[in-house]
Amino acid sequence: MKQTLLLLPGDGIGPEVTAAAQRICQLVAPDVAIEEDLVGGASIDKHGVPLTGAALDRAKSVDAILLGAVGGPKWADVARDKRPEAGLLGLRKGLDVFANLRPAYCFGALVDASSLKRDRVEGLDIMIVRELTSGVYFGEPRGIETDANGVRRGFDMSVYTAPEVERVTRVALEIARGRAGRVCSVDKANVMESGQFWRQEVTTVHKTHGGGVELSHMLADACAMELVRAPKQFDVILADNLFGDLLSDAAAMLTGSIGMLPSASLGTEGTPGLFEPVHGSAPDIAGQGIANPCAAILSLEMALRWSLARPDSADRIMAAVGRALEAGARTRDLGGDLSTTAMTDAIIDCL
């Protein structure tokens, strides 16, 4: 059956970088049908809302979604639930993508961009699997209130259920099987009940579904340290929503080239994954044709690998980006002067 990729270019540099990814897709997977729709500010401008029901329905019906970026100063004064970012949240929620994949790898040619010494990051290849739909960012009750004694307080519930831990753990185990086969699960089991629970459940799931994968546990603060000290010790890191948030950003920054990094958000098997660069809409350089297309192209790489089951096409892209960088191709953010189009051409030349 024909596979479909939905492009949601969004705002700022989003349209420029997704156009670059589209060119690559047409070359490495020409039989994939490409559709396009609106999200974020672009959708607000046309429809008054950051994500229409029709766009969400379409997203649910395709095989994979490649999103550019959302947001910008133009929509800063819009009410919170009507902001461009609400379109992205609505998409994640509507697709029920509970596993956020955040790779942190370092292309050989860019190792010196890292604030870490060469030997600490050369060959770095971590995959962080972050639970994306539960935990303290979504738990109930939550609020700000004044109690009976007149004392103001703010609170959020940090909570996980067994099925929530199970499904994201199974994704991490599955991913580790295609890599070095090691999952390090992160929590604060020493001081949090939900941390103890997380550790128990991950251990249980590993017993049943962990064939061939080595599981270890690490406290989240120790993990924050170890990422700085010796990041190459990690293969897959599994973390809840909050710890995954901080640790995936720290790990990404280890590479020194956060403008290069993609992400994937996956739901249950058979449902479409959502793929997007880690970088934002960069309104300051939007429309100038100078944005770095690599993160969007590598997001396509993840879409081909995780939703479209085309690992060979994904490998081709990964190798081509590496070779183009090795040959000296650089956009401005990487210290070069190539335009978005010229950088894309350079990668295409290396396919």
Next chain:
Amino acid sequence: MKQTLLLLPGDGIGPEVTAAAQRICQLVAPDVAIEEDLVGGASIDKHGVPLTGAALDRAKSVDAILLGAVGGPKWADVARDKRPEAGLLGLRKGLDVFANLRPAYCFGALVDASSLKRDRVEGLDIMIVRELTSGVYFGEPRGIETDANGVRRGFDMSVYTAPEVERVTRVALEIARGRAGRVCSVDKANVMESGQFWRQEVTTVHKTHGGGVELSHMLADACAMELVRAPKQFDVILADNLFGDLLSDAAAMLTGSIGMLPSASLGTEGTPGLFEPVHGSAPDIAGQGIANPCAAILSLEMALRWSLARPDSADRIMAAVGRALEAGARTRDLGGDLSTTAMTDAIIDCL
């Protein structure tokens, strides 16, 4: 009135490094009376509990407490609430030390020990002020249970009250006034109600008590990134218990010499502070006389500065440690071969 410092050497290398700090104290502040008592495994062995009521009462009655380290394999099988670590928790709770000060600085002579490049960490001098007695590590309700539908869940309440935020914010502002005058408060106000509340309260406290101090806010994940990218941008970082836990450990590791770092835990003004090295009891090298005494000596430095109001003596210690390192003095963990005593001698020579 005569000031008193209570030494709680504790376990493992604790007695060796506190003995080193004691020698320094007798030289730079000879009029300070020094007492000693038991905590941790040492207290379990003698009294059956990791902290006696008498030891806690004594701690409350002195001006400052210098703790070595607690714990070790000998007491690993003891019930959780009777473990050496429970002695430390009992002490913190009994003293109500709500502000944990975790400096991250890098001695010039040790810059190359960092996994970061020299230019990123040379001259690094961050003070992280972490709230230590509230937040999700202590919030209620908390537990692991099976709900009416048979679904297991683990949960903890992330909660702060206005007085809790106020007192730790005032400590951070006061500390910044003696430094570069900048506090960066960290939260997840974008996704947590307790984060929004934290930001509101910190802002309010700054309006009343922030004279001369510049306040900024940063999301915790962005802070984790910025600590890796450009750590020298920070002066004082103010964070809640959980974010402060991860960020202080990441910041400490930036220096590459976590065995060098001290910490302080302060309560309300006029109550004794608790000072201790960041490192643990290191049972593997205990009793061999090779432990690095610097973290304990620098913990004494913090005690002199923050509880005993002797900034000149503190400055003397800080300068002497820097000069001894510059002259090449190194214990094994720093790549040298000096014993604990010889390293202490080298620092004394530089006083």
